[in-house]
Amino acid sequence: MMRCGKKTREGEQYSSEEAARLAGIAASHELGHQLLHLLHPFGQKHCLMNPVPMFAYRAWAKQLSAKDCALGSSKEMTPGAHRFHYEQP
Numbered sequence: 805m806m807r808c809g810k811k812t813r814e815g816e817q818y819s820s821e822e823a824a825r826l827a828g829i830a831a832s833h834e835l836g837h838q839l840l841h842l843l844h845p846f847g848q849k850h851c852l853m854n855p856v857p858m859f860a861y862r863a864w865a866k867q868l869s870a871k872d873c874a875l876g877s878s879k880e881m882t883p884g885a886h887r888f889h890y891e892q893p
């Protein structure tokens with residue numbers, strides 16, 4: 805298991821309530837990959853699908869804006885942007 809201490813997170817430390825809220829937002833990011841096949845719009849700070857820089861979840865979440873990064877607003881944020889490939893064993 806990889807441990808990500810507050811030093812890694814640029815000093816961010818979370819209460820249990822904030823950690824739960826941020827985990828829910830991060831889960832939404834992962835569901836965007838699994839259910840909508842979205843990609844990472846790197847550097848687009850308003851997008852939920854922009855990866856979290858250095859595990860600093862608070863700073864990441866603070867910049868998110870559905871209004872400024874709607875679904876379909878870029879190639880990466882368009883459902884089906886990623887195609888999964890499966891090979892038969």
Ligand SMILES: [Zn+2]
Nearest residue numbers: 833837844855
């Ligand atoms: Zn991702």
